[in-house]
Amino acid sequence: MADQIIFTAEDLTRMLIDLPTCNQTIGDQARARQNSLTKPQGSLGHLEELAIWLASWQGRDAPSVADAYCLVFAGNHGIAAKGVSAYPAEVTAQMVMNFEQGGAAINQLCRVSGAVLKVVALELDRPTDDLSQGPAMTAEDCARALQVGRDAVPETADILLLGEMGIGNSTSAAALSAACFGGAVKDWTGPGTGLDQSGLDYKINLIEQAMSCHDNMLTSPFEILRRLGGRELAAIAGAVICARERGIPVILDGYICTAAAAVLTTGATAALDHCQVAHLSREPGHRVLSEILGKRPILDLDMRLGEASGAAVALMVLQAAVAVHNGMATFAEAGVSEHD
Ligand SMILES: O=C(O)c1ccc[n+]([C@@H]2O[C@H](COP(=O)([O-])O)[C@@H](O)[C@H]2O)c1
Numbered sequence: 374m375a376d377q378i379i380f381t382a383e384d385l386t387r388m389l390i391d392l393p394t395c396n397q398t399i400g401d402q403a404r405a406r407q408n409s410l411t412k413p414q415g416s417l418g419h420l421e422e423l424a425i426w427l428a429s430w431q432g433r434d435a436p437s438v439a440d441a442y443c444l445v446f447a448g449n450h451g452i453a454a455k456g457v458s459a460y461p462a463e464v465t466a467q468m469v470m471n472f473e474q475g476g477a478a479i480n481q482l483c484r485v486s487g488a489v490l491k492v493v494a495l496e497l498d499r500p501t502d503d504l505s506q507g508p509a510m511t512a513e514d515c516a517r518a519l520q521v522g523r524d525a526v527p528e529t530a531d532i533l534l535l536g537e538m539g540i541g542n543s544t545s546a547a548a549l550s551a552a553c554f555g556g557a558v559k560d561w562t563g564p565g566t567g568l569d570q571s572g573l574d575y576k577i578n579l580i581e582q583a584m585s586c587h588d589n590m591l592t593s594p595f596e597i598l599r600r601l602g603g604r605e606l607a608a609i610a611g612a613v614i615c616a617r618e619r620g621i622p623v624i625l626d627g628y629i630c631t632a633a634a635a636v637l638t639t640g641a642t643a644a645l646d647h648c649q650v651a652h653l654s655r656e657p658g659h660r661v662l663s664e665i666l667g668k669r670p671i672l673d674l675d676m677r678l679g680e681a682s683g684a685a686v687a688l689m690v691l692q693a694a695v696a697v698h699n700g701m702a703t704f705a706e707a708g709v710s711e712h713d
């Protein structure tokens with residue numbers, strides 16, 4: 374039922390300790406197949422790991438990414454009114470229109486990678502509250518956004534690409550990362566869409582205010598998302614969990630998308646095992662975040678756009694990984710001698 378709120382803080386915590394795991398037997402078989410293909414062992418590097426990861430999470434000997442679904446969640450942030458972004462808040466809704474009209478980078482990248490694009494705007498005319506002064510969302514708002522994220526996940530897909538659009542949300546991403554993993558706010562904060570040094574100093578100061586304001590109250594994944602996140606970020610978290618339940622592997626886009634998903638690891642360390650990080654964003658906090666999560670980003674292209682753009686480019690690398698895994702001949706089939 375669409376209007377039934379199923380996410381209390383306790384529900385989310387419980388859901389996270391009950392997540393399905395991958396099929397280890399199929400993973401082992403996929404690794405054995407990689408070692409039997411006509412190439413020096415390990416010579417396809419990270420492509421081999423990606424194919425094995427896909428096989429084990431899809432539970433299929435021959436993994437596929439043919440049915441790729443891309444979800445971009447959009448939300449507006451009260452703190453944007455304080456000037457934490459190089460762009461005005463109205464750009465969020467304007468870019469959603471641009472997505473709908475086919476004029477954005479993600480439209481071209483989904484077209485070329487073959488992913489189906491779905492854009493979900495979450496109450497853009499009702500920005501969240503300013504997280505430096507109090508909780509960004511009420512419990513009901515946060516629960517509804519998590520549910521929107523869950524509802525947006527297709528029943529079936531080979532792979533789910535996740536991304537976001539929200540002016541000011543690199544501020545939330547820094548706050549979420551600091552809340553989850555500690556460390557200095559300045560190490561999690563970057564220029565986002567293009568702040569200069571004084572803008573960056575101001576943004577750091579506001580996030581430090583937020584951390585003092587919410588100190589001692591960031592007691593669960595739900596509370597972290599509710600106090601410091603935003604609707605599109607909670608929706609990403611909801612979609613990540615739903616994809617896990619449906620056996621759909623996930624590609625997380627850049628810093629903001631990874632930070633939203635990372636909140637789930639505070640409830641269960643293995644919560645993102647079915648996810649890959651698409652690319653290493655230029656936003657400086659993303660390197661540390663990826664390292665903490667034990668994720669090797671698929672690409673490193675100095676991108677910092679968001680809107681799932683890196684995820685769509687990474688999908689093309691997964692297509693390459695799948696093609697070699699499924700299509701190559703083994704040493705035995707091709708009559709090629711193995712190493713002594
Ligand atoms: O994905 C990233 O790593 C990334 C890094 C910097 C900026 N962005 C995008 O830019 C917006 C957030 O930046 P800002 O400066 O408005 O906080 C939001 O719409 C994101 O999609 C995205």
Ligand SMILES: Cc1cc2nc[nH]c2cc1C
Nearest residue numbers: 460464538566678679680
């Ligand atoms: C123009 C623009 C496009 C974006 N796409 C994702 N985040 C964005 C931020 C801006 C400012």
